Amino acid sequence: MTLSEGPAAVPLLSVRGLTKLFGSFAACNAIDLDIAAGEIHALLGENGAGKSTLVKMLFGVLQPSAGQILWEGAPVTISSPGEARRLGVGMVFQHFSLFEALTVAENIALSLDPKISLSKISDEAAALSKAYGLPLDPKAHVADLSVGERQRIEIVRALLQNPKLIILDEPTSVLTPQEADRLFETLFKLKAEGRSVLYISHRLEEVRRICDRATVLRHGKVTGACDPKRETPASLARMMVGSDVAQVHRDSASALGDIRIEVTDLSVPARTPFAVSLKKISLKVRAGEVLAIAGVAGNGQGELFDTLSGEYPVTDDGAIRIRGKAVGRTGINGRRLLGAGFVPEERHGHAAVSALPLSDNLLLARSQSDKKAFLSGGFASIIRQDAIRSATRRICEAMDVRKSGEDPQAGSLSGGNLQKFIVGRELDRQPAVLVVNQPTWGVDAGAASRIRQALIDLAKAGSAVVVISQDLDEIFEVATNIAVISEGKLSDPHPAGSLTLERIGLMMGGIHESHLIPEAAHAH
């Protein structure tokens, strides 16, 4: 699709045949892209489709292997981020490139003209953040800020350079719906000022709502250019994935069984200055139930997972019960022996050792809980390679893990495939209780739907499942009941059918019942 406004409308940015090779692998393959002045242009694609590589070339972080970039019609070489900024390109990264030990103003100062004084930058940043509705304290240390606030720094930093094109990489993945709405207002303001926005996302509803045009990437190639408002989410998904994504299927309410995991009035102080303390958390999950815990990143999800899994035991033994047994002081293996399974958030270095093959990763996780199956010789604990290999094969088949070779290193798998393996490793035990933190974070749509289906099926087979997730679509897909975590406090659970996105959003922002009760008590 080309611009129809005639020869007068030279696109702000044109990309012709842009290619980036890593060895013989083409991360981007002959990509064509036009961004007009004053448009919000979506760049859609699954993980690994080449979106980030493309954007890094536009921002001068990577150099293209072939192809041309035209800025306002003239060919340019963007050799460094500084060069990109001089042209008028601003960038808000997905993984924030902020310096935690520095203040907000210092962070902003680093990307500006060194002649401007720090105090002037502070003032300008404060004024700008006010004008665009992004409140910020310039003197705060980044380490003390929430993810949403950190993103604001990135946006203000990009805006201070008065860019013509702003690139946003998955900006809403860390925001509440309300925060996202505020961001969209900012984007519309930018558009009204005649600036262009390149908006990278895999959230189709969002793209349809705010973007004027969309370019879809798959396997490093452009597979479609369209007006997202005229497409359906299904048709966009087809362009992204190349085939129809399997719909996650859930039977309507089945009877719930006994309580499998119970947490009563659990309070845990923060372990590090940047951690969240857990405050009086209570939850009950029955057999057959999926309890989904929603919340914006950094509100205690990781801390809650650590206490549930036993990675950090708590002092009050009775605060956590698995199948009726008090396990607060029991470590992770003791809890696994009771039939619980755990999948942490970080794939590399936490759930899996990247440099070890899948079979070793399987053994590491289950050497205690499945001693009989994988170890022989009693005290000598001799590893039974054959049993482990066949279990690895079984898991890979069950979860459709695509890999190169029989038993590759965990690090060589794509994020989605490794995540399928890690979840499958626990499912293979048929755990009575499964606790999963961010099961499909950074995973492509196909793998995500496979994992979600597996979680639902596990609950249907009579297990209790706790899913901690930031992805609201995922939460509504899998949950029987939904609770929201905010600033280390967990709301009461609500049946999934009784909640709306807006209601959850308000709860995620910290407005929920447990806030209101103490206030009411004060009134007396």
Added chain:
Amino acid sequence: MFEAILLTVITASTPLVIAALGELVTERAGVLNLGVEGMMIMGAVCAFAATQMTGSPYIGILAGILGGGAFSLLFGFLTLTLVANQVATGLALTILGLGLSGQLGEAFVGQPGIKLQPIVFPLLSDIPFFGRVLFRQDLTFYLSMALVVGINWFLFKSRAGLKMRAIGDNHASAHALGINVIRTRYLAVMFGGACAGLAGAQLSLVYTPQWVENMSAGRGWIALALVVFASWRPWRVLAGGYLFGAVTIGQLHAQAFGIGIPSQFLSALPYAATIVVLIIISHNRRTTLINTPASLGKPFVPDR
């Protein structure tokens, strides 16, 4: 008596402060150079040799700075350009420096040295007590004080210092912002080397004006401990340096008075003090995290 002890404390503390300040800058840029001891002894031998050959201890000071700086360049090339392991390279640098300086200095062993004379500030030096202590010192003392003020200003007030702290905190992000990580680190490593060299020159021209093999006697290691002790803050390096200097001198006097503590125990005091302070400061994790360069010792390879 007190004044005399104070003067020896200043002489003993100055090399610690200077070497630690240099290492502080290196580490603020995210590079861990464990070769301070080696660079220091190279500075000492270069300074002594140049002084003997020219007769001018000021040329000796310059030679010490250049010697330490040039020697650190070897570390920079290995760890920054060839991305070798910083810990191993730093240790190797110390071993190499001790050996090489012994070889270079062989001809100078036993020769009487030329002492760097104090620079006396007129009027100011007439102030009772303070004038004699602060304004009748040699060049290295004044330089050490200027370095504390200068480095503090550079790191926390200047834009270049901000960039250096940014590199030390997160080199990948700094690179993404267009800051030249490798070049800045080369400069920081060479500054650290130059300071270690200057500290070495102070040893062979002021502290004990002669050349003795291994005359740095572990001061490079104390300087390294001082940087952590000071949680990467220049003023705390000054305070810590004088504390360690005082402990060293106090230990000598304690021995002279025949106080019945084994000298080995007293010599170990600075290290024991470092451990105690580390335990105390690690309680306040927030301030520690904000001051500690997060990318310290991590290799950096730009993804191009």
